[in-house]
Amino acid sequence: MNGSKKNLLIVEDDEGLQSQLRWCFDGFEVAICGTRADAITQLRRLQPGVVLLDLGLPPDPGGVTEGFATLKEILSLTPECKVIVVTGDNDRTNAVKAIALGAYDFYQKPADPEILTLIVERAYKVYQLEVENKQLQQSHHSMPLDGIIAASAPMLKACRTIEKVAPSDITTLLLGASGTGKELFAQAIHKLSPRANEKIVAINCAAIPDSLLESELFGHEKGAFTGATKQTIGKIELANGGTLFLDEIGDLPFELQAKLLRFFQERIIERVGGRVEIPIDVRIVCATHQDLTTHIKEGRFREDLYYRISEITVQIPSLKDREGDALLLAKSFLTRLNKEYGKTIRNFDSEAIAAIESYNWPGNVREIESKIKRAVIMADGAYITTEDLELCSEDADYAPLNLKQIRDEAEKKAIKRALHHADFSISDTAKALGITRPTLYSMLDKYNLHPKTE
Numbered sequence: 201m202n203g204s205k206k207n208l209l210i211v212e213d214d215e216g217l218q219s220q221l222r223w224c225f226d227g228f229e230v231a232i233c234g235t236r237a238d239a240i241t242q243l244r245r246l247q248p249g250v251v252l253l254d255l256g257l258p259p260d261p262g263g264v265t266e267g268f269a270t271l272k273e274i275l276s277l278t279p280e281c282k283v284i285v286v287t288g289d290n291d292r293t294n295a296v297k298a299i300a301l302g303a304y305d306f307y308q309k310p311a312d313p314e315i316l317t318l319i320v321e322r323a324y325k326v327y328q329l330e331v332e333n334k335q336l337q338q339s340h341h342s343m344p345l346d347g348i349i350a351a352s353a354p355m356l357k358a359c360r361t362i363e364k365v366a367p368s369d370i371t372t373l374l375l376g377a378s379g380t381g382k383e384l385f386a387q388a389i390h391k392l393s394p395r396a397n398e399k400i401v402a403i404n405c406a407a408i409p410d411s412l413l414e415s416e417l418f419g420h421e422k423g424a425f426t427g428a429t430k431q432t433i434g435k436i437e438l439a440n441g442g443t444l445f446l447d448e449i450g451d452l453p454f455e456l457q458a459k460l461l462r463f464f465q466e467r468i469i470e471r472v473g474g475r476v477e478i479p480i481d482v483r484i485v486c487a488t489h490q491d492l493t494t495h496i497k498e499g500r501f502r503e504d505l506y507y508r509i510s511e512i513t514v515q516i517p518s519l520k521d522r523e524g525d526a527l528l529l530a531k532s533f534l535t536r537l538n539k540e541y542g543k544t545i546r547n548f549d550s551e552a553i554a555a556i557e558s559y560n561w562p563g564n565v566r567e568i569e570s571k572i573k574r575a576v577i578m579a580d581g582a583y584i585t586t587e588d589l590e591l592c593s594e595d596a597d598y599a600p601l602n603l604k605q606i607r608d609e610a611e612k613k614a615i616k617r618a619l620h621h622a623d624f625s626i627s628d629t630a631k632a633l634g635i636t637r638p639t640l641y642s643m644l645d646k647y648n649l650h651p652k653t654e
C-alpha cells in the first residue's frame with residue numbers, strides 16, 4: 201500500500217457490485233470487504249478517509265445486525281472518517297437514521313458509478329480539509345513563538361524570556377546543545393525586535409578557518425593581503441541596522457576576541473587593511489554549545505568578552521529534558537513532510553509513539569527532523585512504524601537489565617503520564633492508574649514525583 205494514496209473502504213456484500221465498484225475510483229487506494237469484522241480490520245489497516253457502507257449487510261455468525269452496528273463502530277474508531285451509507289431502493293427511513301447517527305451522506309441503490317465517484321470525491325475533499333484544519337489548529341497551539349514548536353515548561357520559559365528581551369537591544373547569549381534550536385531562537389529575537397524589517401546576518405565562527413574569520417567579520421580593503429583583489433564588506437557591516445548572529449562564539453580564535461570586544465564596546469569597525477572607522481548599529485545575538493566558563497578558566501575565552509556577550513543568557517534545554525515535546529515535534533514534522541513529499545501518512549503507530557517518547561535524542565530537534573524525514577519517505581502504510589524510524593538502539597545498551605529497575609522505570613513513567621493527563625489531579629490520576637489515592641501518594645514519595653516538583 202502506498203502512503204500517498206487517498207484511501208477508500210467499500211463495505212458491500214454483493215459480489216457483483218463489489219467488482220463493479222472496484223475500478224470506479226481513480227486515484228484511490230480501494231479496499232473491499234463484505235462483513236463487519238473484515239471492515240473493522242481493514243479500517244484499522246487502511247485508515248480510510250471515506251467509507252462506502254452498505255447498510256443492508258447480512259448479520260454476522262453471532263447474529264449481530266450489521267449495517268448500523270458497523271456504522272457506529274467506524275465512527276467511534278475513526279470519527280473524522282466520512283461514511284457514505286448505501287441503502288436499498290426507497291429506504292429513506294434508514295438513510296435518515298444513518299445521517300442522524302453521524303453518517304456523512306447517503307446514496308440509494310441501484311449504484312450509478314459516475315454519481316458515486318463524485319460523491320466520494322467530494323466527501324474525501326471535506327475529510328482532507330477537516331484533517332488539515334485540525335492539524336493547523338494543533339500546530340498553532342503548540343507554537344509559542346513563530347516557527348518554534350514547544351509545549352514543555354522549560355521551553356515555554358525560554359520563549360517567554362525571548363519575548364521579553366526581543367524588543368530591547370540587549371546582547372543575548374543562547375546556550376544549548378547542538379540541534380536544540382539556537383539559530384531558530386536567534387531568528388525569533390530578530391523577528392520580534394524593532395529591527396524585524398532589517399536584515400539578520402549569521403556567521404558560524406566554527407565553520408570558517410581562523411585565517412579568514414577576521415576578514416569575514418570585519419571585511420577588507422583591496423590589497424589588504426595576498427589574494428585581496430577587491431574591497432569586501434564583512435558580516436558585521438552587512439548587518440548594519442539589523443541583527444548580527446554570531447553562532448558558535450565559543451570557537452572564536454583568542455586573537456580575534458580582543459578585536460571583537462573593541463567592536464562590542466565602541467560599535468565601530470575598521471576593515472582589514474583599512475583606516476576608516478565605520479560606525480555600526482546592530483543588535484547582537486550569540487550562541488554556543490560550549491561551556492564558556494570552562495573556556496575562561498582554561499584561558500581560551502576572554503572573561504571581559506564573555507560579560508559583554510552575556511548581558512542576558514537563555515538556556516535552550518536538550519530535547520530529553522522537554523517532556524512531551526519530542527512527540528509534538530514529530531507530529532508537526534510529519535504534517536509538514538507529508539505535504540512536501542505528497543504523502544498522506546496519518547500518524548505514528550503506538551510502538552513508534554512509545555519509541556519517540558522514550559528515545560534520548562542526542563542530536564536534539566535536528567535529529568528528530570531527519571528521522572521523521574526518513575520515515576516519511578520509507579513508510580508504506582498509513583502509519584509510521586518503529587522500523588521506518590530506525591532509531592539507533594544505543595539506548596538499549598544502557599537500558600537496565602535488572603527486572604526491578606525496569607519495573608520501577610515503567611511505573612514512574614506511567615505515573616508521570618497519568619499525572620499530566622489528569623492535570624495533576626490526584627483522584628483522577630489514581631483512577632486512571634487503577635490504584636487508590638494512598639497508594640498513589642506513596643508512589644509519588646517513592647519516585648519523588650510530587651506535582652509541586654513536576
Ligand SMILES: Nc1ncnc2c1ncn2[C@@H]1O[C@H](COP(=O)(O)OP(=O)(O)OP(=O)(O)O)[C@@H](O)[C@H]1O
Binds near residue numbers: 348379383569
Ligand atoms: N522548537 C523547534 N520547533 C521547530 N523546529 C525546530 C525547533 N528547534 C529546532 N528546530 C529545527 O531543527 C533544526 C536545528 O535547529 P537549529 O539549527 O536552530 O539548532 P542549533 O541549536 O542552532 O544547532 P547547532 O548548534 O548545531 O548550530 C532546524 O531545522 C530548526 O528549524
